[in-house]
Amino acid sequence: MTGSVQRVVVFGGGIAAAMAALAIGRAYSRLGTDVIWVDTGDAPAPHAALVAPPDLATFHRLLGIDDAMLVRHAAATIGMGQQFAGWSGGDHAFLHAYGDAGSAFASLPFVQHWTRARAAGLRVALEDFCLAAAAAKQGCTGDPRDSATRQAVKRGWHLDAAGYAKLLRAACEQADIRIIAGAGAVAQRGGAALDRIDLADGEQLGADLFIDTDGALIAAVDGGAEARPGFCDRIVRASAPAFDPLPLYSRVAAHPAGWITLIPLANRTAIEFAYDSASLSDAEAPAALAAALGRPVEAAPPVAVAGALRPRLWSGNVVAIGPAAGDAPLLDGAELLLLQLAIAQLVLLWPIDRAAMPEADIYNQELAGTRARVADFTAQHFRLNARAGEPFWDAARSAPISAELASKINLFAARGMFAHYSHEAHVEDSWALVMAGHGVTPRSFDPQALLTGDQELMAEFQHQLRAVASDVRAMETHADALRRVRG
Numbered sequence: 001m002t003g004s005v006q007r008v009v010v011f012g013g014g015i016a017a018a019m020a021a022l023a024i025g026r027a028y029s030r031l032g033t034d035v036i037w038v039d040t041g042d043a044p045a046p047h048a049a050l051v052a053p054p055d056l057a058t059f060h061r062l063l064g065i066d067d068a069m070l071v072r073h074a075a076a077t078i079g080m081g082q083q084f085a086g087w088s089g090g091d092h093a094f095l096h097a098y099g100d101a102g103s104a105f106a107s108l109p110f111v112q113h114w115t116r117a118r119a120a121g122l123r124v125a126l127e128d129f130c131l132a133a134a135a136a137k138q139g140c141t142g143d144p145r146d147s148a149t150r151q152a153v154k155r156g157w158h159l160d161a162a163g164y165a166k167l168l169r170a171a172c173e174q175a176d177i178r179i180i181a182g183a184g185a186v187a188q189r190g191g192a193a194l195d196r197i198d199l200a201d202g203e204q205l206g207a208d209l210f211i212d213t214d215g216a217l218i219a220a221v222d223g224g225a226e227a228r229p230g231f232c233d234r235i236v237r238a239s240a241p242a243f244d245p246l247p248l249y250s251r252v253a254a255h256p257a258g259w260i261t262l263i264p265l266a267n268r269t270a271i272e273f274a275y276d277s278a279s280l281s282d283a284e285a286p287a288a289l290a291a292a293l294g295r296p297v298e299a300a301p302p303v304a305v306a307g308a309l310r311p312r313l314w315s316g317n318v319v320a321i322g323p324a325a326g327d328a329p330l331l332d333g334a335e336l337l338l339l340q341l342a343i344a345q346l347v348l349l350w351p352i353d354r355a356a357m358p359e360a361d362i363y364n365q366e367l368a369g370t371r372a373r374v375a376d377f378t379a380q381h382f383r384l385n386a387r388a389g390e391p392f393w394d395a396a397r398s399a400p401i402s403a404e405l406a407s408k409i410n411l412f413a414a415r416g417m418f419a420h421y422s423h424e425a426h427v428e429d430s431w432a433l434v435m436a437g438h439g440v441t442p443r444s445f446d447p448q449a450l451l452t453g454d455q456e457l458m459a460e461f462q463h464q465l466r467a468v469a470s471d472v473r474a475m476e477t478h479a480d481a482l483r484r485v486r487g
Contacts, residue, residue, distance in 0.1 A: 003353040005208040007034045011182060011197065012213030013042030015050075015161065016322025016339055018168035020211050022063050023343045025177045028350065037172060038182035038197060038205065040214050044161030046300045047237035049263040049270030051079060051250055051333035054098050054154035059340045062347075064171060067485045073170075074163035075265040077246050078478060079156040080136040082332065084437060086254040088386040094125070094437025095249060096332075098154035099132025101429040101436075103464055106452045110464075111432050113457060115416040115445040120454075124461070126436040133433070134468045136248040141481050144474035148467035156333065158250060158263050160270070180205075187220040193316035194221055208354040209317050211346075215324040222315035225326055230307035231382055231396050232258045232274040232330065236285055238299030240269040246478050252331060253292065256280075256390050260292045261331075266482070271297065274305070274330055279392040305330070313367050314360040319346060325367075329378035337425060341370055369423030376405040377426050377434075383409065384438035409435070416442035 005028075010021040021037040029035060060066070070076035081097035102110025114126055127133040131151040135141060143153055172179060184200035194217055196206040212218045215225070243264050251262045257280035263270040273289045280288055282302045290296040309326035313319060321342045328335040345366055349359040382396035383405070407419040412435050418428050452460075476484070 003355055004031075005033055005351055005354045007036070007207045008209045008211060009197065009205060009207040010035065010037045010211040010213070011040065011185070011217050012038075012322070012324065013040040013182075014044055014213075015165045015168060016213035016324075017042075017211075018165060018172055019063070019339060020213060020321055020343050020346075021177050022168060022172050022175060023059075023347055024211070025172070025175050026062060026064060027347050029175070029177075034178075036178045036180060036205070036207070038180050038185060038199070040182045040185070042214065044165055045237055045303065047239045047270060048161035049265060049272075050159045050161050050164065050336050051082065051263060052157040052159055053333040053337045053340075054156045056156065056336060056340055059344060062344075063168075064175075065167065068487055069167060070157055070159065070164075071266070071482055071485050073167040074157075075160040075267045077158045077264050077266055078141050078248055078481060079158045079250065080132050080141060080153070080248045083249050083251045084254075084381065084434075085251060086387070087381065087384075088439055089388060094433075095127050095133045095136060096430065096434050096437065097127065097130050097133035097136055097249075098156060099130055099429070100151040101126055101432045102129035103149055103151055103467075105460055106449070108446055108449055109416075109428075111416045111429075111436075111442075112446045112449045113452065113460070115442040116449045117457060117461065118441050119445075122461075124465075127433055129461075129464050129468065130429075130433065131468050131471055135472045135475055138472050139245055139248060139478050140472050140475035141248055141478055142475045144471045146474070148470050149464065151468075151471075158265055158270075160265050160267070185216075187217050189220050192221065194318050207317075209319070209351065209357075212318055212320050212324045213322040215320070217318050218310065218313075218315060218320040218324055221318050222310075222312060225308040225310040228307045228309040228326070230305060230327070230329075231399070232276050233305050233307065234275050234277050234280075234282065234285070234302045235305055235330070236271075236273040236275075236289055236299050236302050238271040238273070238289065238297045240271060240293065240297050242266065242268050246482075248478050254385070254387060254393070255288065255292050257288065257392050259331075260289070271299070272330070273299075276392050309371075311368070312364050313342070314357075314363045317354075317357065319363070321346070326371075329375055331378045331381060332374075334374050334378060338371060338374055341425065342367055345370075366423065369421075370425055372402065372404070373421065373423050374425050376402055376408070377431070379405055380409065380431075380434060381438070384435065384440060386439060409440070413440050413442060415444045415446065417446075 025035040085093035258275035387393035
């Protein structure tokens with residue numbers, strides 16, 4: 001291919017730039033593509049941690065990163081879901097686990113039979129039939145050899161952000177990716193594209209394709225990002241001693257002005273205290289954080305969450321990824337999920353003609369759809385919250401949502417089914433576990449569920465609950481799993 005991309009410059013710092021440089025280098029260096037990382041020096045915020053969704057495990061194989069490296073260098077612990085507490089007021093909590101919501105039978109998804117049984121008086125929660133949820137609550141993980149449920153159990157990770165960034169940088173160095181200090185660099189536009197980057201030492205660096213995780217390059221060719229209002233505009237990060245034993249899920253607990261997330265790491269517990277400045281001032285935030293935790297902790301100063309979003313990510317010869325693309329939602333592991341999907345899509349749609357780059361339009365369409373569906377998944381938490389008499393949560397519940405999310409909620413509430421759209425990033429069982437956890441019980445169900453007799457249905461439920469308990473007993477503990485991964 002005579003017009004293929006010969007040189008790529010990745011501009012930015014931290015996790016996004018290192019991940020993009022590593023993925024592109026491993027995918028295309030052997031085809032003659034030269035990858036250069038201009039490191040702006042940006043690093044993860046103090047105390048920052050990440051919730052990594054299960055799909056990242058597959059992506060790590062492209063990057064050449066195995067589980068042992070995560071455990072040794074990023075204080076990683078296994079994540080099997082996120083617990084949401086207090087979103088309905090009081091002590092109610094539910095677990096969005098990474099796994100099947102019960103086992104399908106009689107040619108129907110399990111949620112249809114569960115809905116029928118709930119209407120008849122069943123009081124067992126949907127998540128109690130989920131093997132991943134039951135295992136996470138018991139501190140167990142892994143796939144039992146002789147599974148009685150045949151349910152999928154997916155595992156993600158909790159990662160120390162600084163350690164993860166260093167791990168990715170070391171992998172870039174091992175992959176012989178050239179890394180240049182980029183502080184003070186200036187983007188120089190040439191027509192509708194980017195001509196070069198002028199470095200502080202006088203070097204002028206051109207490329208066929210620029211990957212921007214900083215935001216300066218895409219702004220030079222396509223203007224600024226659009227402001228998009230979010231639910232919280234401030235965040236305080238802190239750390240507390242590590243849990244013992246280590247839980248297999250992070251906890252997202254609501255408070256009157258926002259929420260607090262506890263992310264269990266091997267060496268500490270990472271804390272994210274998100275709040276709305278209209279409901280809680282920066283001066284009041286430390287006391288509110290201490291009240292939420294039950295004790296004061298050492299924390300970094302509050303930082304702003306801008307809520308910006310770039311409508312077009314690939315413009316000319318510049319592709320915006322990670323922070324340059326806009327702020328990711330603060331829940332559900334959206335930051336790493338969107339970063340991974342953006343890089344994977346770019347690798348898939350790698351330009352074959354460096355002059356024309358016809359792939360840009362389809363990339364922009366794909367990523368716009370993906371970001372919208374990820375945003376919908378987070379927005380359902382706020383639309384379905386049941387906290388009463390608190391201005392922040394009342395406003396969150398009445399905030400506008402997309403037509404697609406409204407259809408999902410309405411259809412599930414009506415009959416336990418989901419409208420399926422293009423660019424979905426979460427499976428239907430995840431949607432079901434979250435909606436049911438927030439208190440949405442479908443009013444009706446697929447009529448075919450009535451073909452199963454009452455006694456047969458109850459016997460199946462009892463069988464599935466026993467099978468879940470049996471499978472959990474056959475799993476290893478979280479501590480044993482981490483020791484095994486360390487080798």
